[in-house]
Amino acid sequence: MQEIVYLHGFASSSRSEKAVLTEQYFQAIPKVRFRALDLPYTPNEAMATLEIMLAEPPLAIIGSSLGGFLATVFAERLGCRACLINPAVAPHKVLKNYLGSYDHPVLQQRYQVSAEHMPLLKALMPESLQNASQYFVLLQTGDEVLDYRDAVQYYQGANVQLVTGGDHSFVGYQHYLPQIAQFCLQA
Structure with a gap:
């Protein structure tokens, strides 16, 4: 059984619209075993939870916003694929x-x-990607929370799909689920 894990964004949960749509798909x-995790919001607690929950590396991690940042941290550590939706690149600057x-x-x-959480988040951020081809990044230019250009720059060499308009929630997300599944399930 192959596992796909979903990580929610800041102030969200495993019951968010994107998480539920992804689970249903x-x-x-x-x-395929799908798990949407509910994470604590402090960096140390979130990392401790993920280290336990991802003791067996999943086939892929899907992460939205802050969950995209955490998905990147763990994809780099575990060498697995990651699909990111409007990911936070440097959350310490936004949060x-x-x-x-x-x-x-x-x-x-x-x-x-x-404020004590910001240096912890900064320290978690990988300076660069070891293997950009293990990332599929979905960005909308209308994201009102995060500047999509930061992700375009950080994820150079990754499979980046830039969609004009939209917002931070990633409008029309459900239409991208076939592409997300195809990317996550590639051997």
């Missing part, structure tokens, strides 16, 4: 604008985003 594919207290919608926990 992969359920129809034989011999510094979101300091404060939040509620996790599924875990039913309150969490803090603090």
Whole structure:
């Protein structure tokens, strides 16, 4: 059984629209186990959770936004494929604008985003990609949260699909699921 793992973005969960659509799509594919993980929001806790959950490397990791950043960190460590949807390239630069207290919608926990988390996120960021061909990156130019040009630059050499318009949620995501599955399931 081949495993595909989905990592949600900041202030999201395994029950987000993208996660649910992805789960429904992969359920129809034989011999594939799909898991959408709910991650803690502090960098150390998220990394500890992922190290346990990904002890057996998956075939591929799908990550959206902050989940795309974490998918990159683990794809680099594990050598697996990663499909990224509007990924955060340098989350320490973006999240510094979101300091404060939040509620996790599924875990039913309150969490803090603090300035102390920013150096931890920066330290996790791979300086460069070891094998750009293991990445499929979906970007929309209308992303109002992240500058898509940062991802275009960082993921040079990867299979990057740049879509004009859209927004951070990646409008029309469900139409890209066949491409995502094809990329993830390549041997």
